[in-house]
Amino acid sequence: SSNIRLAVIPGDGIGTEVVAEGLKVLNAAGVKSETTEYDLGARRYHATGQTLPDEVLDELRGYDAILLGAVGDPSVPPGVLERDLLLRLRFELDHYVNLRPVKLFPGVTTPLGQARPEDIDMVVVREGTEGPYAGAGGAMRRGTPHEIATQESLNTAYGVERVVRYAFEKAMTRPRRKLTLVHKTNVLTYAGDLWGRTVDRLGLEFPEVETDYCHVDAASMFFITQPQRFDVIVTDNLFGDILTDIGAAVAGGIGLAASGNVNPARTAPSMFEPVHGSAPDIAGQGKADPTATILSVAMLLDHLGHAQAAARVEQAVADDLIERQSAWTARSTREIGDDIAARVAG
Amino acid sequence: SSNIRLAVIPGDGIGTEVVAEGLKVLNAAGVKSETTEYDLGARRYHATGQTLPDEVLDELRGYDAILLGAVGDPSVPPGVLERDLLLRLRFELDHYVNLRPVKLFPGVTTPLGQARPEDIDMVVVREGTEGPYAGAGGAMRRGTPHEIATQESLNTAYGVERVVRYAFEKAMTRPRRKLTLVHKTNVLTYAGDLWGRTVDRLGLEFPEVETDYCHVDAASMFFITQPQRFDVIVTDNLFGDILTDIGAAVAGGIGLAASGNVNPARTAPSMFEPVHGSAPDIAGQGKADPTATILSVAMLLDHLGHAQAAARVEQAVADDLIERQSAWTARSTREIGDDIAARVAG
Ligand SMILES: CC(C)[C@H](C(=O)O)[C@@H](O)C(=O)O
Ligand SMILES: CC(C)[C@H](C(=O)O)[C@@H](O)C(=O)O
Numbered sequence: 202s203s204n205i206r207l208a209v210i211p212g213d214g215i216g217t218e219v220v221a222e223g224l225k226v227l228n229a230a231g232v233k234s235e236t237t238e239y240d241l242g243a244r245r246y247h248a249t250g251q252t253l254p255d256e257v258l259d260e261l262r263g264y265d266a267i268l269l270g271a272v273g274d275p276s277v278p279p280g281v282l283e284r285d286l287l288l289r290l291r292f293e294l295d296h297y298v299n300l301r302p303v304k305l306f307p308g309v310t311t312p313l314g315q316a317r318p319e320d321i322d323m324v325v326v327r328e329g330t331e332g333p334y335a336g337a338g339g340a341m342r343r344g345t346p347h348e349i350a351t352q353e354s355l356n357t358a359y360g361v362e363r364v365v366r367y368a369f370e371k372a373m374t375r376p377r378r379k380l381t382l383v384h385k386t387n388v389l390t391y392a393g394d395l396w397g398r399t400v401d402r403l404g405l406e407f408p409e410v411e412t413d414y415c416h417v418d419a420a421s422m423f424f425i426t427q428p429q430r431f432d433v434i435v436t437d438n439l440f441g442d443i444l445t446d447i448g449a450a451v452a453g454g455i456g457l458a459a460s461g462n463v464n465p466a467r468t469a470p471s472m473f474e475p476v477h478g479s480a481p482d483i484a485g486q487g488k489a490d491p492t493a494t495i496l497s498v499a500m501l502l503d504h505l506g507h508a509q510a511a512a513r514v515e516q517a518v519a520d521d522l523i524e525r526q527s528a529w530t531a532r533s534t535r536e537i538g539d540d541i542a543a544r545v546a547g
Numbered sequence: 548s549s550n551i552r553l554a555v556i557p558g559d560g561i562g563t564e565v566v567a568e569g570l571k572v573l574n575a576a577g578v579k580s581e582t583t584e585y586d587l588g589a590r591r592y593h594a595t596g597q598t599l600p601d602e603v604l605d606e607l608r609g610y611d612a613i614l615l616g617a618v619g620d621p622s623v624p625p626g627v628l629e630r631d632l633l634l635r636l637r638f639e640l641d642h643y644v645n646l647r648p649v650k651l652f653p654g655v656t657t658p659l660g661q662a663r664p665e666d667i668d669m670v671v672v673r674e675g676t677e678g679p680y681a682g683a684g685g686a687m688r689r690g691t692p693h694e695i696a697t698q699e700s701l702n703t704a705y706g707v708e709r710v711v712r713y714a715f716e717k718a719m720t721r722p723r724r725k726l727t728l729v730h731k732t733n734v735l736t737y738a739g740d741l742w743g744r745t746v747d748r749l750g751l752e753f754p755e756v757e758t759d760y761c762h763v764d765a766a767s768m769f770f771i772t773q774p775q776r777f778d779v780i781v782t783d784n785l786f787g788d789i790l791t792d793i794g795a796a797v798a799g800g801i802g803l804a805a806s807g808n809v810n811p812a813r814t815a816p817s818m819f820e821p822v823h824g825s826a827p828d829i830a831g832q833g834k835a836d837p838t839a840t841i842l843s844v845a846m847l848l849d850h851l852g853h854a855q856a857a858a859r860v861e862q863a864v865a866d867d868l869i870e871r872q873s874a875w876t877a878r879s880t881r882e883i884g885d886d887i888a889a890r891v892a893g
Contacts (some may be wrong), residue, residue: 224874236645259703262886273733278734279732279733279736279739280733280734280736280739283733283734284733284734284736288734312659312660312661312771312772313658313659313660314658314659314660314661315658315660316658323614323619327738333679333698333735334734335699336736338699338700338735338736338737338738339737340737340740340741342704343740343741344744345704346704346705346708347704347705348703348704348741349701350702350703350737350738350740350741351699351700351701351702351737351738352699352700352702352735352737352738353677353684353697353698353699353700354679354684354697354698354700355695355697356695356697356698357694357695357696358688358691358692358693358694358695359692359693362692363739385785385788386625386626386880387619387625387626387629387630388629388630388634388679388680388785388788389679389698390625390630390682390683390684390700391684391685391686391696391697391698392684392696392697393625393626394686394689394696395689395694395696396688397625398690405550412712417788417789417794418788419792421767421789421792421793421796422792422793422795422796422801425658425771425793425796425797426658426796426800437726439731439734442731442734442763443763443764443767443789445764446765446767446768447767447768447771447793448762449768450767450768450772451771455768455774459714494881
């Protein structure tokens, strides 16, 4: 089959370090790829004032997929890179599914004293293009005692239905076939009503899937006290953001949490990235764990139809994680990448 | 001093059971009180269609404080009791501080394998009257493929400043004097900007307080992995809802989490309630843990100036929690109440 045409956005901070290891493992997996690097993030913003030029966005549309490290730096005002680069990519490329597995690999230390790998194995299907992330809102009389600032969550039948449908389909591929809607229907009644009705309606098309509902506050607690409640979760953009960081924490840390910003309709390339940020405090020191990026590469391979290669990468990570338990010294970013790549090539 | 005039809303499910024990302990604390019970919640709604009649609300304004158990039942459509009773009380009585301590008592089992009591000792100051809870929003073309549903977060300089000021004052009373703003300023830029500027500005008035900022997703993770980061947290209504359930989970469970809906200006009575809900699944079985309600009574006593009685109740709970470790059998709701009341009296 033909080469994967891959756009790579290393970004800022540890982004460049972890992406290098992700690409190393991609190569080791034996799937041919051509990569083109794009310099986007804090450096470019400071040098040129640009976040995501239209021509770059248009070029990116031509790839099979995008691999992103992390963007963001304290020197950039909050929101600039997030809204104008990261979220713009997700929105423009219609990444309406933000897919985030939450899985405790054997051998991984979890802060939960009692949890076993079989207790934590879920997939969060986070909506990626609307809700509280839409950017709607404004401020009036800014800086005065009469200021008001608003943020609006925009939810459409179109947007909710497609992500809920994806979640049902995902649930059908899993042994437990359970789908939990997480929302706050008792307070956010308009949006909650739309989400709830959509799950009920599509549920009729998927009678084999058991559906459940959980308020976001209770769900956040159950991630810690009863993670085995969950199989597939579908939720909005903001709740999904919070839940997947809780998920990362209980499943062994942000260094292991992978994600895909997926356009299931394939009208534009999907984008894969670790859940973690650019971590400026440890950047350039070879301390970052590239595992989340490597697992994101596995998701990328799977999305592009290379299921076997994806499984090999995931297995290599699983084996590496077991070995880590008994390791005497911490490895550098590059060493972890080398070791996993060697297993994949294997 | 004169009697405390207390309005009591036992509510639904386990609400009635835990409130009975809270009142038992209040009596044992030797602070004189006159209580008047109000029948509000699912039962009244089904019997009369009423949630919170205006005359009842007016009467409630006349008390020194309100003790609430829990309201809600699956037989009532989502949002009705929450919006028209619980949130209406919080809004009408201007409970702009929702005070929620997150504290791991010695002897209490936490799902976090490594956490010690000194690691988990914070207070979440959750805004109580605006933000995403304002109820603003709507739906159009409901039930059609063209439906849109919105929810609006309303944030005012007035509302944000008063709760942030309270949080700074609270931080000044604690040894660490640290205040962390939790928000999502990089995505919810308008509201985040108002919250961030308010903390910066008031910080000048409180130079002894160390301030910090944390995105809500990261904060949710740090509650699990590094709870010792936090002392006092200030945040909006929705983030506070989620964070305090995570807090409850890590500090030993929802059975221990107390809260106060506080009107610091004292223009109306404050209302104290356990963080947990009405738990219809275990209602009427004497299985509910009344400890959260009893700790809420301690907060009530403290709010009304009975600091010594409050401290006695809290100490009695702390002692009871240590004893629980070595208990052979689970006690009923009433037995726990009896035991704590005996310690307080004795
Ligand atoms: C950086 C930020 C905009 C982003 C988000 O909130 O989606 C991040 O937290 C994530 O989860 O990918
Ligand atoms: C019942 C619900 C409206 C309420 C809230 O969201 O505030 C509850 O979860 C709480 O935390 O007190």
